[in-house]
Amino acid sequence: MCSILGIVNENGKLFSAKYIIEGITLMNERCNGLGGGFAAYGLYPEYKDYYALHILLKDVELKDQVAEMLKDYVNIYKDEEIETRNVERIPQDYTPWRFFVDVPERYTNDADNYIIDLAMKINNTGGALVISSGKNMGVFKAIGYPDEVAKLYKLENYKAYMWLAHGRYPTNTRGWWGGAHPFSILDNSIVHNGEITSYGTNKRFLESYGYKCSYFTDSEVLAYLWDLLVRRHKLPIEVASEVLAPPFWEQIERMPPEKRRIVEALRMTYGPAMVNGPFSIVIANGSGLTGVAGNGTMVGLSDRIKLRPLICARKDETTFMASEESAIKAVCRNPDNVWAPRAGEPTVAMVNGDV
C-alpha cells in the first residue's frame, strides 16, 4: 500500500509545490511514515543544459570525495547543499547535495549512458546515493510522511511544471532514505504503488542489459525497465506500456492481424520485462533526453488485471493522476473530467509548451 500522485501542466507553466503536497497528504492513510518523496520538472531553468545530480551523502565529509570522483568523469559547473530544515520525525541520516555537471566533449554522443554509468559508480561507493540525474529536474526524498519530507526540503520554495509525489508503506525492504520514491534515472522518474511478484525475473532480465539493481526495490526495476524500453529501445509509450502490462493471449487472439503480430512479438521478446502482481505507477519524463522529442510526458499505468487503483482527471491544461480521486479533488475541486483508466491501458499527458 502506498499513495501516488502526479500533476502536470501541459503548457509547461510552473506552479508551486503546494498543490502536490496537499494532494499527497490527503492520502497519508495509505502510508506509514517510512518514506516520502517528490520529483519536480522545470526546477532549474537557469541550469537546464546541465545534468542536475541530487546526491544523498551519508556523511557531509564525503562531499569532497564525491566531488573528486565526479571530476574524473564530468565538469562540475556548480554545486551546493540542498537546503533543508529540521523536522522532528526525520532522522538526519543523509545530507542532500546537488551538482550541476556536463559531460566532456568526447562523450557527448553518448552522454545519457555516460551519466547512468557514473551514477551507478557513485552508488557502488557505499556512502553516496544518486537519487536523480536528469536535466532541469530533481528528486527530493527521505524517511517520513510526504508532508514531512516536503517540510524537510523546504519544497514550498520550488516551482515546477510537472510534479510527482509518493507516500510509502514499505513491504519488502526496510524504510530508509534511499528506498523512498520517486526512483529516477536520467529524466525518468517513477512513483509506484504495489508489490511486484516478478521482481527476480525483471531484475535478471535487466542485468543482461547492463543495469545493476542496487536498491532492492520494485520501483527501481520499473524505472530501469522504462529506461530500457523507451530510451534505449525507442518503443512508443503505448507500446512500452503494453510490454509492462501486456494483454492476455486470449485477448491478443482477438486483435486485428498486424496488431496481433506486434503484440505477440513484444510478448515473446519482452516476456521477462512483463511486470506481474499488483501495481499502479506514474512515470514522469522530462525534456532533457538526448534524441527524445517533445518537452516531457506523464504516463499513468496499472497492472493488467487492475489490482491497484489509478484515477485520472483533467482541468483546463492540467492533468492529474492519483491513487484516489479525493487526492485530486483536494487540489482541484471541479475537474472537467474524472476517469478510471482501464487495466494495462496507459494514460499519457504530453507537455507541449516551452519549459
Place this chain on the structure above:
Amino acid sequence: MEMYSSVPEFRVIIDRQACRLCKRCIENCSFGALEWRDNKVKAFDDRCVACQRCVSMCPEDAIALRRTPSAMSAHPIWTENARRDVFTQSRTGAILLASTGNELHERVIFDNLLLDACQVTNPAIDPLREPIELRTYIGRKPRFVELEELDDSLKLKTELSPALRLEIPIMIAQMSYGAISLEAHEALARAAVMRGTTMGSGEGGLHKKLYPYADHIIVQVASGRFGVHPAYLEAGAAVEIKIGQGAKPGIGGHLPGTKITEEISEARMIPVGADAISPAPHHDIYSIEDLAQLVNSLKEATRYKKPVLVKIAAVHNVAAISSGICRAGADAIVIDGFRAGTGATPKVIRDNVGIPIELALASVDQRLREEGIRNETSIIASGTIRNSGDVAKAIALGADAVKIGTAALIALGCTVCKRCYTGKCAWGIATQDPRLRSRLDPVEGAQHVSNLLLAWSIELKEILGAAGINSIESLRGNRDRLRGYGLDHTMLEILGVQPAGS
C-alpha cells in the same frame, strides 16, 4: 547363469484358495516367472521383476508380490547390490546394463527448494477464475523489437525467428521408436496434440503412422542419423540435434538387430535384423564450430522455418558448452540431468557421470545472462521431473520449459521395473513383441498422458496464483521466489537462491 544369492529379490505369493486357475497371470507374465505345472500356477521367483502385470490382471486378486527379506549379512559399504554386481561381472566379463535413471544418488535438489506464496502485501490470484497463462514460446528471441510507423499505424520491423508455441511449459521427451513400441509412440504424440505441446521422435525415425501428428513432434537428429530424410525433417515442428543424454553422457547407443523388425527397419531406414548403432559422437561434429555447421545445415534444410534445438547431457562444463551452443545458432538448448532415464545404458555411466539438472540449469541460465545472450536461446530442462512442483522449480531456476520421459511412461502404465533393455515390457511400452504391444491402447494411453499434463497444468496455475503471478514468464528465472532448505552455502550460491528464513 548361477545366482549370487539363492534368495530371489521378489517372492510371488499365490492365494491358492482364491485362485480359480484361469491362467491369465501366466499369459500375462512376459518374464516367464509363472508357469502351469501340476494343474496349478507355479511361480519362479528368480525370474520375477515385480512388474505388477500379474497382480493387476488377476481377476481374483489372488497374487501378491513381496520383497524378500535379505538373509545376507549386512555391510554398509559392500551393499547387496555392490556384491551382486561384482559377482555378475566376475562370471560374465561384461558391462552391466541398466535401465531407467541413476540409482546411486538419491538426493533430488528440487526437494530442498521451497516455493513462495503471497500474504497480505499482494494478493494471491485465484487460478480457477482469473486467467493464468502458461503459454510458452521456445526459440530465439531478438534483443529488442523495432517498430516503424507507416500510414499512421505501427508495423513490425523486427523479424522474429521461428518459435515453437507450447500451451504448457511441459514437453514430452525424446524416446525412440525401437526403444519404445509404436503404440507408446503414438500415445505420446496424441497426448502432445491434445495438450498443445510436443513429443520427441527420439533417434529412430518416425513411423508413417506418426506423420499426422508431426506438427507436434520434434524430430531428432542423432549420431546414427536413423530415419533422417527430407520428409522427416520437413514434417517435424522442430529439429533436435542430440549430442548426449543424461543417463549416458558420452556414450552411444545400440539397438540389437533382433529388435529391428520390418516396421522399425522402415522407420529407421536400415535393413531388417541389422544392429542399429548410434556412435558416441556425431562424426561430423568434433568441435563446436562443427555443431554450428550442423545447426545451419538443418536450418537450410528446413528453409529457416523451424527452430533447431540441441540436447546435451549435464556434464561438468555445461555452462560454457551451452554458451557455445547458443552462439552456434541453436534456438533452444535441452539439458538432460544426471538422473535422467533411459532404455539401456551401462550402469557405471548412469550412476556416476554428469551433474544434477538443478545445478546445471542454474549455472547455464546464469552464464547466458552474464553474457547477455539469455534471450537468444531457450533452455529446456529434463532428467527426473516428477511432478508439477519440480516443473515450477525448474522454471524458477531459469528453464523455459521442461521435458518429461519417465513420468509420461508411468502414465502409460510403466511400473519402473527397470527391465526396458530386455524388450519384454509386460505393459507394451518398451517392447516390439506384437503380443505385448497389443496390451497398450494408444488412444487410452494418450488420454492418461493428457490427463497427467492437464493435472500438472492446473497445479502449476495454483502455484503461480499463490505466488501472485498470472503468467509463466514472470516465474521464469525468478529465483527470488525460491528458498533453499538444508542446502549448503556453495550449492545455494550456484543455484542463486537464498536460504529459507532469509
Place this chain on the structure above:
Amino acid sequence: MRIVANYKHYKELNEEIFQAVQAGVAELTLEDVNGQRFIADCLKGKLNIDIYGTPGNDLGMFMDGPTVTVFGNAQDGVGNTMSSGKIIIHGDGRDILGHSMRGGKIFVRGDVGYRVGIHMKTYKSNVPIIVAGGRAGDFLGEYMAGGMIIVLGIHNRAKKAEILGDWIATGQHGGAIYVRGNVDDSKLGNGASQFPLTSDDEIAVKKVLKEYCHVFGLDLESLLDSEFTKIAPLSHRPYAALYTCE
C-alpha cells in the same frame, strides 16, 4: 442534521455521525466530503445520509439498513460486505463495488470499475442488487453466488463503446447478471453462460429498474427498448471434478 466534513480525519467525522445517530438523528447531510473512509460503516436501521463530495474507500461497509446517497463519484469498495439498505451514487463507482454483499441495493448512475459484485451472495430472504447505469469493467460478478447485477450501458451505448469488460461472471455459481443488449460469448469467464430471460426474470428486472429510474429520474420505457441478456452459472458446483485424492 448537517456536518461539514472539510479536511476532517475519518475517525473524527465518523464519530460525529455515530453520535448523531445515537442521539436519534435520522436525516444527515455531509458536505465537503473528500476521501474520508468508512462512512456509514456498520450503521443500522432507518437512516438517510446524503453525501456531497467524494467519500473515501469502503463507503457503507457492513451497513445494515440505511440509505446513503452520494452526489458525486465514490471510491473503491462501496457496500463491502453490506447486509441491507441502499447506496445511491449519482456519479461513477469504482473497483470491487458490492464486494461480498449479502443484501440491499447499490444504484450507480455512471460506470463501475473492476470486480464489481465479486462474491455477492444471497442468504435467506436477502437478495443483493447492483445496477450500473454505464459500463462495468473486467471480472464483473466474479465468484458470484447469488443476487442480481444489471448493467445498462446508457451513455456508453450511445458512444458505441463496449459496456462490459472481459472475464464476466468468471466462477459464477449463483445469481444472475442482466445486460442491456447483446453480449459476445468471448466476454464470459469460466462457469457462466448466456440464457434467455424467463418471464420471471423480466418481471424482476423491470421491478428493479422501475425503482432505479425513479431514483435518477430516468425514463423506464426507453431503458426497456432493447433485449436484455442474462448471464447465469452453468452449475452450482463448477469445480466438482477438479480434485482427486492420492
